[in-house]
Amino acid sequence: MTLHSALNDVKRSQGDPRRFPGERRSTTGLFSGLDERLVHVAPDGSVRDYSYPLSGLVGIERSRFGIELDGSMHWLEGGEQRYVDETAVVETVHDVGDRTLRQYDVTVGALHLTHFELEGDGADADDSGGTLYACLGFAPEGRVERTGQLRHDDTVEIYHDRERDYVTASTALEIDGQVPPYFEELLDGEPIELPRSDGDGRYEETRLSPIATAEIELTGAQPSTTVATLLTDADGSSRSDALEQVRTGAADHGDRESILEAGRTQVQTRLPDVAGATGGRVDGIVEDLRTLSLLRASNGARIAGPEFDPFFRYSGGYGYTWFRDDAEIAGFLLAADREADLGLEAWHRQSARFYVETQLEDGTWPHRVWAHNGEIAPGWANGRLEGDSAGTDYQADQSASVATFLATYLRVVDDADDEVREALLAALDGLDATLADDGLPERVQNAWENMTGRFTHTAATYLEAYAAIARAPIAAEYRERAAENARIVYDAIDRLWVPDRACYALRLDGDDLDERLDGSTFALASAHAEYAALEDTTIDDERIERLVSHLETTLEGLYRDPDGPIEGLARFEDDPWRVKEQAEPKVWTVTTAWGAHAAAEFGDLLAARDHEAADAFDEWATALLALVEPGGTLRGDGEYLPEQFFDDGTPDSATPLGWPHALRLTTAIALEATERDADPVASESAEGTVPLRE
Incomplete structure (x- = not known):
C-alpha cells in the first residue's frame, strides 16, 4: 500500500465507527x-x-x-x-x-x-x-x-x-x-x-x-x-x-x-486431493485448505494474513511469517492429516525444512520473517538476536511451538531426517536456556504481543514441547532430559493457580498474579494431552480437577453473545484492542476455534478417565465449532475467518487469518472421528486412520 492509497482511505473512512482510516482491508x-x-x-x-x-x-x-x-x-x-x-x-x-x-x-x-x-x-x-x-x-x-x-x-x-x-x-x-x-x-x-x-x-x-x-x-x-x-x-x-x-x-x-x-x-x-479423503464426512476441508494455501509461499512458509496495515498505524502488520502461527498451523495440519489421510506430507516436509533453515544459532527462532525468503522481517521481539540476556523482548512460545512440530514430525513422518533431528536438539538447548530455576519460562512477551510477564500460555507450550521431544526418535539422554524438564514445568504450573477464581492466571507479573481470563491458556489442554502420552507419566487427580475448573471458567467467562448477529469468545478479559466505540472486547475467531479445539481435546482426555465432565466439554466443542464452520456466524466472504468481529457483525483486521482455519479443520476432523469411534459401522469405513498421539 502506498501513501497515496492510504490517504485516499483516510478521506473515505474518517469518522466511520467500524473502520480504521488508512488501512487496506480485505474483509x-x-x-x-x-x-x-x-x-x-x-x-x-x-x-x-x-x-x-x-x-x-x-x-x-x-x-x-x-x-x-x-x-x-x-x-x-x-x-x-x-x-x-x-x-x-x-x-x-x-x-x-x-x-x-x-x-x-x-x-x-x-x-x-x-x-x-x-x-x-x-x-x-x-x-x-x-x-x-x-x-x-x-x-x-x-x-x-x-x-x-x-x-x-x-x-x-x-x-x-x-x-x-x-x-x-x-x-x-x-x-x-x-x-x-x-x-x-x-x-x-x-x-x-x-x-x-x-x-x-x-x-x-x-x-x-x-x-x-x-x-x-x-x-x-x-x-x-x-x-x-x-x-x-x-x-x-x-x-x-x-x-x-x-x-x-x-x-x-x-x-x-x-x-x-x-x-x-x-x-x-x-492442493492435495481431499475429495474422497474423508468420504464427505467433514464439511469445509476444501475451503480451509484453499485458504491456507492462499497464504502459503512456494517454500511452504505461511503469512499470518493479508497485509491490511502496512504503515503499522494500528497494528504491527500481518504480512509476515510468525513461527507461532506457522508452527501451530503445521501441527494442526499434521494432526488432521494423520486422522483423515489428507495427503499433506509434502506440506509437512516443507514446513520442517523451513524451520531448519530459519533457526538461530542458539536454537531459538526470531520474531518473524519474510515468507518468500526466510529473512528477518521488521519486528519488536528479537531479543535473542540483540543479545538481550534477560529475554524480555523474546516470544518464547514461538520456539516451543516449532520444537513441538519438529519432534512430532520426526516421530510420525520421517525419523531419518538428521537435519531436523539436529535442529530439534538445538531447540532443546534453546528451551533450557530460557527456563528459570523455578520451572517456569523466564519473563518474555506473550502470544498476543501486548505485554510481558511469565505467562500460563508460555508455560503450556514449554510443557508440550518438552513432552513431544521426550517422545521423539532421538538419543535416550536427550529424551530423558526433555522428560525431566516436562515434569519440572508440570509441577511449576501450580504457581500460576488462582484459588479465588479457580483458574490459572494470565501471567505472573513480578510477585503478582494477573488473574484475568486469557484465551491463550487453552494451550493447557494440548500440553497435558501430550504430557499424558509420555511413558511412566500420569496426570494427578488434583491437576485434572483444576483443568476442568479452569477451562469451564475461561470458556464461560470469555464467551460473548452481544445483541447482534455474532457470538463467540473474546481474546482475554478487558481486551481494549481495536474496539473503537464498542465498550466490550471483540469476538475473535482464533479464540473461538481454539476454545473448540481445547474442549474437544480435553474432553477426550477426560473420557479416557471416565470423568463425568467429558460430555460437557464435548458440548462446548460442538457449539463453538458451529460458529466457525462453513455457514457459521463468524464466517465471512468466501467462507473466510476474519481475525475479529465488532458486535454488530462487522468483520475487522486480517482476513482471512490462517491460524483459526487450521484450528477449525483439525477440530472438525477430531470431533467427527470421536463420533465415528462411537459408531461401529462408521468405524469400519474409517479403518486404517491413526490418531496423532498413538
Whole structure:
C-alpha cells in the first residue's frame, strides 16, 4: 500500500465507527492465487496484489474496470462473488444495464488473468460487445514515484528498478498512461478516484507514471476478453521472455473454459486431493485448505494474513511469517492429516525444512520473517538476536511451538531426517536456556504481543514441547532430559493457580498474579494431552480437577453473545484492542476455534478417565465449532475467518487469518472421528486412520 492509497482511505473512512482510516482491508471480496501471487478481487471487480510477502514483488496497487455499451459508460460496482467449484477461480457477476458481465479471475504463478464475458440481448456475433476500460495503478517495489512505462505495441510495462510489471489482453487494445496525483490533490479533502484525466497532452508525465489505462475490445460470438498481468524480477526474467509469457498467457486463456481449466489444473498441483479423503464426512476441508494455501509461499512458509496495515498505524502488520502461527498451523495440519489421510506430507516436509533453515544459532527462532525468503522481517521481539540476556523482548512460545512440530514430525513422518533431528536438539538447548530455576519460562512477551510477564500460555507450550521431544526418535539422554524438564514445568504450573477464581492466571507479573481470563491458556489442554502420552507419566487427580475448573471458567467467562448477529469468545478479559466505540472486547475467531479445539481435546482426555465432565466439554466443542464452520456466524466472504468481529457483525483486521482455519479443520476432523469411534459401522469405513498421539 502506498501513501497515496492510504490517504485516499483516510478521506473515505474518517469518522466511520467500524473502520480504521488508512488501512487496506480485505474483509470483503475473495482472493485468487495458490502460488507466487496473492490477488484480491473486490465485489466491484477491482483487483490488487497482496503479493509482496509471498514473492517479494508488489504489483497492482489499485484498479478499476468499466464497460461502454451503446454509448453509455458503466463503471463496475458491487457484484455477486463466489469460488467456482473447489478451485481458486473467483467469479464476479455484474449487472450492466440490461446485460450481465461475468468476470473470472485466476492467478497462476506470477500471472494473473481476468476474463470478462458479456451476456444478454444484443450479445451476438454481429455485436462487438462494447469496449472494456481497464485502469491499473502499479507500485513496482512499493513505488509510485520514479516509475516509468514502456509501450510494447500490445503490452505496457511498468517499472522502477528491479521489479517489472506487464499488462496486455487477448483482444485488440489501445494503451495509455495517466498523470499521478499532484501534491495539492493529495491534500484535498476528497479522495482521488481512478481513472484520472488523460494528462492534457503531457506526454512525458504519462510515461513517468505507474498508472496504465487500456481500451480493450470485447469480441466473439460471446463477446469477451482476458486481461493479463505479470510480475517479474529483472534478475530472474529477461524482458523478451516476460513479454512472451504475458502475451501467451492472455492468448491461451481467452475464453471461460480455458480460465476454469487453469484453475482446475492449479488445484491439482497445489492442493492435495481431499475429495474422497474423508468420504464427505467433514464439511469445509476444501475451503480451509484453499485458504491456507492462499497464504502459503512456494517454500511452504505461511503469512499470518493479508497485509491490511502496512504503515503499522494500528497494528504491527500481518504480512509476515510468525513461527507461532506457522508452527501451530503445521501441527494442526499434521494432526488432521494423520486422522483423515489428507495427503499433506509434502506440506509437512516443507514446513520442517523451513524451520531448519530459519533457526538461530542458539536454537531459538526470531520474531518473524519474510515468507518468500526466510529473512528477518521488521519486528519488536528479537531479543535473542540483540543479545538481550534477560529475554524480555523474546516470544518464547514461538520456539516451543516449532520444537513441538519438529519432534512430532520426526516421530510420525520421517525419523531419518538428521537435519531436523539436529535442529530439534538445538531447540532443546534453546528451551533450557530460557527456563528459570523455578520451572517456569523466564519473563518474555506473550502470544498476543501486548505485554510481558511469565505467562500460563508460555508455560503450556514449554510443557508440550518438552513432552513431544521426550517422545521423539532421538538419543535416550536427550529424551530423558526433555522428560525431566516436562515434569519440572508440570509441577511449576501450580504457581500460576488462582484459588479465588479457580483458574490459572494470565501471567505472573513480578510477585503478582494477573488473574484475568486469557484465551491463550487453552494451550493447557494440548500440553497435558501430550504430557499424558509420555511413558511412566500420569496426570494427578488434583491437576485434572483444576483443568476442568479452569477451562469451564475461561470458556464461560470469555464467551460473548452481544445483541447482534455474532457470538463467540473474546481474546482475554478487558481486551481494549481495536474496539473503537464498542465498550466490550471483540469476538475473535482464533479464540473461538481454539476454545473448540481445547474442549474437544480435553474432553477426550477426560473420557479416557471416565470423568463425568467429558460430555460437557464435548458440548462446548460442538457449539463453538458451529460458529466457525462453513455457514457459521463468524464466517465471512468466501467462507473466510476474519481475525475479529465488532458486535454488530462487522468483520475487522486480517482476513482471512490462517491460524483459526487450521484450528477449525483439525477440530472438525477430531470431533467427527470421536463420533465415528462411537459408531461401529462408521468405524469400519474409517479403518486404517491413526490418531496423532498413538
